[in-house]
Amino acid sequence: MSHSVDLLKTLVAFDTTSRESNLQLIEFVRDYLANFSVPCELIYNEQRSKANLFASIGPADVPGIVLSGHTDVVPVDGQPWTLPPFALTEREGKLYGRGTADMKGYIACVLALVPALVQADLRMPVHIALSYDEEVGCLGVRSLLKALQQRPVKPRLCIIGEPTELKPVLGHKGKLAMRCDIHGEACHSAYAPLGVNAIEYAAELIGELGRIGNRLKAPEHQDARFDPPFSTVQTGVISGGKALNIVPADCRFDFEIRALPAQDPSEVAQQLQLYAEQQLLPRMRAVSEHSGISFSELSAYPGLATDAHSEAAELLAAFCGSREFATVAFGTEGGLFDAAGIPTVVCGPGSMDQGHKPDEFVSLDQLAGCDQMLQRMLLSICR
Known part of the structure; x- marks a missing residue:
């Protein structure tokens, strides 16, 4: 000893x-x-x-x-x-x-x-x-x-x-940590509809993450051996904007998925990316064709x-x-x-x-x- x-x-x-x-x-x-x-x-x-x-x-x-x-x-x-x-x-x-x-x-x-x-x-x-x-x-x-x-x-x-x-x-549980970068279009806040507010689109993505997380709580996805008994999703870091009177052109947030061993955390990332491509990007690019949303992996383990x-x-x-x-x-x-x-x-x-x-x-x-x-x-x- x-x-x-x-x-x-x-x-x-x-x-x-x-x-x-x-x-x-x-x-x-x-x-x-x-x-x-x-x-x-x-x-x-x-x-x-x-x-x-x-x-x-x-x-x-x-x-x-x-x-x-x-x-x-x-x-x-x-x-x-x-x-x-x-x-x-x-x-x-x-x-x-x-x-x-x-x-x-x-x-x-x-x-x-x-x-x-x-x-x-x-x-x-x-x-x-x-x-x-x-x-x-x-x-x-x-x-x-x-x-x-x-x-x-x-x-x-x-x-x-x-x-x-x-x-x-x-x-x-396994883990997948991801980063999401949103690029919009800056303008004077008095003319906000002429810009693409990256923070607001980040908020929509984070809201969708919450909805995906709620679906993972369904009884058919649970494993009672774990606490909590379902896979979890959470956003841990966010940054964006320069000043209150400027529509923010950029926003970044990091999120993670803690997945039960039988579940693939990349499926959550894929669902969020599909939501971005189908629901958000068309609206963003209708205002500015230079808008974009990208995802990158920070870390992962099974x-x-x-x-x-x-x-x-x-x-x-x-x-x-x-x-x-x-x-x-x-x-x-x-x-x-x-x-x-x-x-x-x-x-x-x-x-x-x-x-x-x-x-x-x-x-x-x-x-x-x-x-x-x-x-x-x-x-x-x-x-």
């Missing part, structure tokens, strides 16, 4: 906010593994400013278990922290710092297990996978998975250590829906000591692992109720519970 806490203290001290490099943390892990004669592979981004890490312990010719976590954290800017975000603080059984729950606590427990893994007589390998830029669209893990696809033996199971309070999670009767679920239940499977509202890299043919589950210490907030923390009890879960995993894969 003290080893996990010490490692978490080191990990939290690295400012791996997604806009920053994660290389200092990755190089620390690489050197830490090298102390136990564990080689690892670094997979860099194009700028070589960030890297994924993949390491294996145990026999290479049989499918093994991936322990996966992302190294980046969300910003602390503008949040009312009462404790230093990049220094671990222990108070009343809680460990405070950015990333303690999401998800450096899990990574610390995985690294603390390495000495025991190296000494054990494993009948299947344990892989450690660390990625970058999960918080901005699950970006880094894609090149890691591409590298894994080239290997002759695929892993048997992946455990994503996102904070679930150590509850075994088999599913989450949902996850692992079968409760699958081998992956059975293994997780054995490691957790519980078959009370759940789902989570937030997304993970799990859907991408699953889409790559690697059965995936989610289970880690801490709660997302603390994630992304000021004074983020993980409890000592949760960290100890994660250590115990990983020890059970270790015992089960020894010869």
Whole structure:
């Protein structure tokens, strides 16, 4: 337990906010593994400013278990922290710092297990996978998975250590984030009908998004395993206009779809684009032929829906000591692992109720519970 806490203290001290490099943390892990004669592979981004890490312990010719976590954290800017975000603080059984729950606590427990893994007589390998830029669209893990696809033996199971309070999670929604740009025609507001008001047309599009979202709430589209039990649509950012007395020529808004695993979020985007093309553009171009509406993807990742009767679920239940499977509202890299043919589950210490907030923390009890879960995993894969 003290080893996990010490490692978490080191990990939290690295400012791996997604806009920053994660290389200092990755190089620390690489050197830490090298102390136990564990080689690892670094997979860099194009700028070589960030890297994924993949390491294996145990026999290479049989499918093994991936322990996966992302190294980046969300910003602390503008949040009312009462404790230093990049220094671990222990108070009343809680460990405070950015990333303690999401998800450096899990990574610390995985690294603390390495000495025991190296000494054990494993009948299947344990892989450690660390990625970058999960918080901005699950970006880094894609090149890691591409590298894994080239290997002759695929892993048997992946455990994503996102904070679930150590509850075994088999599913989450997918996400598609989109940007819509509306270009109209500016003019003096006294002659508003002679212009094309981009903000007003954006409002019509946002209203249509709301109607699409309401249709997704219909009982035939729901899945009671999720909360809320339907796919959701929401607009999160909007900007436009220069002055009150100028009809705005431009407006931009960003929206997202959080879709149940069985539903394709791109269908929502297609419905909105069809509405724009059929209902709005003809009216806009009747005033100005230069008007336009364009859509672009910001980020996307698939949902996850692992079968409760699958081998992956059975293994997780054995490691957790519980078959009370759940789902989570937030997304993970799990859907991408699953889409790559690697059965995936989610289970880690801490709660997302603390994630992304000021004074983020993980409890000592949760960290100890994660250590115990990983020890059970270790015992089960020894010869």
